[in-house]
Amino acid sequence: MSAQACSSCTFFQDHALNSGKSAEAAGLCRYNPPVTQPEADSRGLWPVVKTDDWCGHFEQENA
Ligand code: SF4
Numbered sequence: 001m002s003a004q005a006c007s008s009c010t011f012f013q014d015h016a017l018n019s020g021k022s023a024e025a026a027g028l029c030r031y032n033p034p035v036t037q038p039e040a041d042s043r044g045l046w047p048v049v050k051t052d053d054w055c056g057h058f059e060q061e062n063a
Contacts, residue, residue, distance in 0.1 A: 007051035010061040018045045025051045 006012045006029065013028040026048055034044030 004054040004058045005051060006049045006053045006058075008061050009054070010059045011057070012049070012051075012061070013046075017048060023048070027051065029055075031055075031057050 006027065007014070009029075011029055011031040013030055015022045015024070015026070016028050017023045017026070018028070028046040029049045030046065032047075034046050036045045037043070038045075
């Protein structure tokens with residue numbers, strides 16, 4: 001297995017959460033637009049992923 005991990009993916013926003021607070025070993029995946037909208041007047045939420053997660057859309061971040 002290669003070294004695929006959200007922490008080295010171009011779509012990963014490091015240590016950010018939807019609340020605007022920082023997170024340890026987690027961040028937001030920006031591959032897709034936010035899709036979860038709990039209430040009609042609330043904003044959508046970005047998926048929260050761990051740094052060692054990965055998915056089939058992984059794309060190596062440019063150094
Ligand atoms: S979930 Fe997939 S696309 Fe999103 S940051 Fe992780 S590897 Fe990248």
